Amino acid sequence: MSDVGTFHTGPRDRGQTSPAELDPGQLSPAQSRALFRAGLRRPTSGFSPGYAQANLLAVPRELAFDMLLFAQRNPKSCPVLGVLEAGQVNSEPLEGGDIRTDLPAYRVYRDGELVAEPNEVIEQWRPDLVAFLIGCSFTFEAPLLAAGIPIAHMEQGVNVPMYKTSVRCRPAGALSGPLVVSMRPLPADRIADAVRITSRYPGVHGAPVHIGSPREIGIRDLSAPDFGDAVEVPEGWTPVFWACGVTPQAAVMESAPELAISHAPGHMLITDLPDAELQVP
Amino acid sequence: MSDVGTFHTGPRDRGQTSPAELDPGQLSPAQSRALFRAGLRRPTSGFSPGYAQANLLAVPRELAFDMLLFAQRNPKSCPVLGVLEAGQVNSEPLEGGDIRTDLPAYRVYRDGELVAEPNEVIEQWRPDLVAFLIGCSFTFEAPLLAAGIPIAHMEQGVNVPMYKTSVRCRPAGALSGPLVVSMRPLPADRIADAVRITSRYPGVHGAPVHIGSPREIGIRDLSAPDFGDAVEVPEGWTPVFWACGVTPQAAVMESAPELAISHAPGHMLITDLPDAELQVP
Numbered sequence: 001m002s003d004v005g006t007f008h009t010g011p012r013d014r015g016q017t018s019p020a021e022l023d024p025g026q027l028s029p030a031q032s033r034a035l036f037r038a039g040l041r042r043p044t045s046g047f048s049p050g051y052a053q054a055n056l057l058a059v060p061r062e063l064a065f066d067m068l069l070f071a072q073r074n075p076k077s078c079p080v081l082g083v084l085e086a087g088q089v090n091s092e093p094l095e096g097g098d099i100r101t102d103l104p105a106y107r108v109y110r111d112g113e114l115v116a117e118p119n120e121v122i123e124q125w126r127p128d129l130v131a132f133l134i135g136c137s138f139t140f141e142a143p144l145l146a147a148g149i150p151i152a153h154m155e156q157g158v159n160v161p162m163y164k165t166s167v168r169c170r171p172a173g174a175l176s177g178p179l180v181v182s183m184r185p186l187p188a189d190r191i192a193d194a195v196r197i198t199s200r201y202p203g204v205h206g207a208p209v210h211i212g213s214p215r216e217i218g219i220r221d222l223s224a225p226d227f228g229d230a231v232e233v234p235e236g237w238t239p240v241f242w243a244c245g246v247t248p249q250a251a252v253m254e255s256a257p258e259l260a261i262s263h264a265p266g267h268m269l270i271t272d273l274p275d276a277e278l279q280v281p
Numbered sequence: 282m283s284d285v286g287t288f289h290t291g292p293r294d295r296g297q298t299s300p301a302e303l304d305p306g307q308l309s310p311a312q313s314r315a316l317f318r319a320g321l322r323r324p325t326s327g328f329s330p331g332y333a334q335a336n337l338l339a340v341p342r343e344l345a346f347d348m349l350l351f352a353q354r355n356p357k358s359c360p361v362l363g364v365l366e367a368g369q370v371n372s373e374p375l376e377g378g379d380i381r382t383d384l385p386a387y388r389v390y391r392d393g394e395l396v397a398e399p400n401e402v403i404e405q406w407r408p409d410l411v412a413f414l415i416g417c418s419f420t421f422e423a424p425l426l427a428a429g430i431p432i433a434h435m436e437q438g439v440n441v442p443m444y445k446t447s448v449r450c451r452p453a454g455a456l457s458g459p460l461v462v463s464m465r466p467l468p469a470d471r472i473a474d475a476v477r478i479t480s481r482y483p484g485v486h487g488a489p490v491h492i493g494s495p496r497e498i499g500i501r502d503l504s505a506p507d508f509g510d511a512v513e514v515p516e517g518w519t520p521v522f523w524a525c526g527v528t529p530q531a532a533v534m535e536s537a538p539e540l541a542i543s544h545a546p547g548h549m550l551i552t553d554l555p556d557a558e559l560q561v562p
Contacts, residue, residue, distance in 0.1 A: 061346075064346050065342075065345050065346035065349065065411075068346065068349045068350060068353065069349060069364055069366070071353075072349065072352075072353075072361050072364060073364075080353050083350055083353060083354075085350070085453070085454060130346075172366070173366060199561070202561070280480070280483070280561060
């Protein structure tokens with residue numbers, strides 16, 4: 001899904017580290033976060049394997065109850081791994097870190113419009129922001145691979161394709177929006193295994209929400225995803241759809257709060273949560 | 282756990298129904314709620330089997346985010362089955378019902394003090410109250426029984442014993458408090474089965490939090506529970522502890538909000554949620 005060779009480093013990297021010598025697969029979560037804090041800007045796929053990566057979504061306190069209720073009502077798309085209360089910039093899932101600097105790239109929205117994509121958000125952060133950490137399906141891709149289940153977007157070297165669907169989420173207060181899904185095509189003899197394996201990880205979207213006909217959920221053209229990249233679906237394979245962490249972001253953007261801060265796509269928070277802690281029996 | 286013979290009816294029962302002719306085990310959730318709405322006052326054990334029963338906890342909107350965050354951080358003790366937003370008195374889990382009348386008995390707290398235990402709370406309800414419905418372990422007792430696992434408090438005809446522990450919950454905003462647990466003693470050869478079965482129901486407290494030594498979690502005397510009734514622990518059996526839905530109530534009471542409304546112990550909300558929907562693989 002991503003090369004692990006030389007790093008594309010951001011403007012804040014002043015050579016204190018020699019990231020080209022580092023293997024992302026060997027970094028602890030704290031080490032990865034330190035690199036990003038120092039200015040490294042690149043997608044986090046492959047960093048600190050074995051630890052959960054998370055979507056970030058920070059909204060003003062007055063929208064926080066609606067956001068948490070939206071997550072509670074739509075647990076497959078919005079599995080909450082942690083919440084930093086207003087005024088907190090670190091917490092259990094990023095001990096000793098800083099949510100304003102420890103991701104490789106952020107997105108800043110004002111009144112629902114994307115206005116910046118900075119390396120850190122120290123200046124934009126406000127003490128009334130509540131930060132939600134939402135599970136990411138990167139987590140269950142490792143056990144899928146371990147079971148020999150092919151992951152097309154990895155094999156094709158692109159980002160996973162994501163689609164807005166015609167399925168509406170259950171609304172909560174001011175928040176409503178469409179279910180967003182990620183898609184991984186699978187051969188007929190591995191779909192049941194993929195269901196079985198991913199169902200053990202409800203904290204990172206769990207089992208698929210839809211298997212087969214894209215039209216049934218309002219997707220007209222698999223080759224034109226709303227986010228990420230298209231993947232080729234091999235002859236005889238079936239598209240399998242999982243709820244996606246972009247869903248809460250879509251709902252918050254529809255409500256156009258004066259300020260919202262998220263990660264940039266693919267540039268996730270690497271948490272201290274071991275993947276194993278997210279597995280249910 | 283409770284007889285299903287003649288009913289103890291409350292003051293609002295004016296003979297429109299003939300409850301003595303009804304079998305609680307045959308009532309739909311809506312029928313049970315209608316009986317309670319009409320004034321029937323008795324514990325709900327045995328009513329509408331196959332449907333989830335829920336703890337009620339309603340707090341003012343200003344405390345609602347803290348309450349939902351407390352639940353998110355303490356999911357084993359506070360599994361949220363549903364939330365009625367400020368101004369709502371019915372919702373999906375009690376379609377066509379009214380949260381202010383459909384439980385057999387309520388408790389009203391002002392500044393953390395119990396001030397009334399009425400049959401309905403129409404007068405006490407306020408439009409800024411947010412009502413949380415929290416899972417109840419009644420749900421997993423049915424599959425335990427179906428597997429032939431003995432439930433001591435049922436066999437002894439008493440309420441389940443519950444204890445405050447020395448384990449602190451993860452705090453959230455203004456809310457903090459002790460983990461409260463329920464206890465069921467089990468024979469050595471059925472503990473693994475009980476773990477396996479209850480772990481499938483995370484929405485109603487899931488797997489045990491503690492098996493064995495009560496002292497390790499600050500319980501000095503099993504025969505003196507903080508809530509419910511003591512049960513006899515047969516020779517050679519081990520006490521098994523599950524997180525309990527009294528936990529969030531204890532935390533809210535410690536924070537002493539100006540108004541809080543809950544169910545009276547054992548007098549639960551009977552929801553339209555089939556137990557089967559709460560089962561995970």
